Amino acid sequence: MKIKILFFFLFIQTFIFAQKPCDYAVNVTDSIGTLKETKSCLVYEKVFGNKSTLIFMSLQSVNGVPVLKMEYIQKSNDFDAPKCLDKNSRIIFQLSNGKIYTLINGEEPKCDNLVYNEKEKTNNRFLEASFLFLKDDFEEITKHSISLMRIRFSGSSEDYVFHKELTSETLKETYKPDSFFIDNFNCIAN
Template identity: 45%
Template structure:
């Protein structure tokens, strides 16, 4: 009897924690069409020598077209160099299975917005939208991301992904490597 109860409890825990719930931030349907997006998710965080960089992803479906919404927030007491997005900008995601998924920029040309906070620090917020190409899109649903390369208009920057990221900003635990595995199901 103890074994039976143990097995039942084990299976209940497995099913209860097997999938993350879809955290939908926006879900609009009107005469123009439909728009649905997930909450922003911290993918990358770096804090070093008074400078910080946070990168967030969210998935959005605009009339059935799936986009990756990208946002970078940089903070420094020094001037922050602009990394601009243009029509040739891309995001490359290297998967655990060795394949590479390419995302194409469909947002407007932008170098972000530079703001000064009350404490005198400079903040640069850069956002853009990217669409998935058909090649290897299905692999995102089953394979973790190990590495991201962003091709800005004048520079390429690489970002390694962590299996688990404990944010210094909010002390929450994030799992960037499995972002697409966990959230693409929200749009099936």
């Protein structure tokens, strides 16, 4: 009887603590190698007056090397200064346990692309970049939530607070930015 109860609890724990299934935007293996990319997650949104800022993140695995892909989108009626990345650009995450993870810009220096929307009379800026992990130890980042993100652009830094739940005004969907690595890192680690 004790063995049956033990197996029952082990069986239940498997379902309780199981991670959610991976949702890929790309999952390709060919003669060149393997590329996996998780679907984008909105991690930050600010809508204030005639200006909105959205930041999306996804994780990639390029032949087993983890990469963070970031998309920075800004929409405004005013003309805003461009956001640029250079060789010194970083994304720094502070976890809920106080640990810091720094990722470095993995691309050539570049600035956002400006696209003017004639119909809405708005300036739309798009910046997409890939960042590389400096550490091979991913234990802390997969166990603890993100509390703060700092993006070091060329000449400036901006801080973004991560929330447990983010209901987007623009997209009308709900995201969980603080558990981004907890929910997605296992999808590219295999």
